[in-house]
Amino acid sequence: MIHPAMRAYQNVAGYSLTDRQADATCFRLLIEELETAAASSDPSVRLKALTKNQRLWSMIMKANSLDSGATNYEDRELFVRLASQAQRYGIRAILDTNLSLAPLIGIAETVLEGLESSAGPEQGFDTDAML
Template structure:
């Protein structure tokens, strides 16, 4: 099981709301990507987790069954697609900065914390 999903489930089983659990996942992803930006040995592991997290988010919004407004789902799926595309480029080009991925995750986290 993916560590971010395991962390998500562990957090979700506590008294945290779903939004708080999602915020915890993005906080962990930001921390891991930031560390990987400084430590090349962590880069592949962080990018692998990044790809898996966004894949889970995309899947959840594709099979949403109408729980979220369609416009929100489209926005999230498009964001996941862009994050994953850049992540693939970063996997293939080790000189590519991880900062755009950190920025995307931070924007999502800010949105989660604002509501």
């Protein structure tokens, strides 16, 4: 007899995201939000998207600034540099409402492509299946 807690864990484990899948999902959501903001004339939609952009890149910078030994130095340095560029441009875009969001979308798409290409064969994870 399997304990009910173990059965529940096994059911949920089938829907768990790997770290790479979770990162890719974050970037997909960011891209979607930035594209929506770029197409909108509502300043609050733009500010909300730019705020999320700043938060995500801030977390990435913090995670890669700390030496946990999980990622090699060159990769961490690259992510810190990307985070710095994305945050600086994001600040400029917050201050200048006429500034295009295309560079931020481009950076996020490049990172997403890298996450998806180095992940190998996908298991077809579907976030809708969780709901």
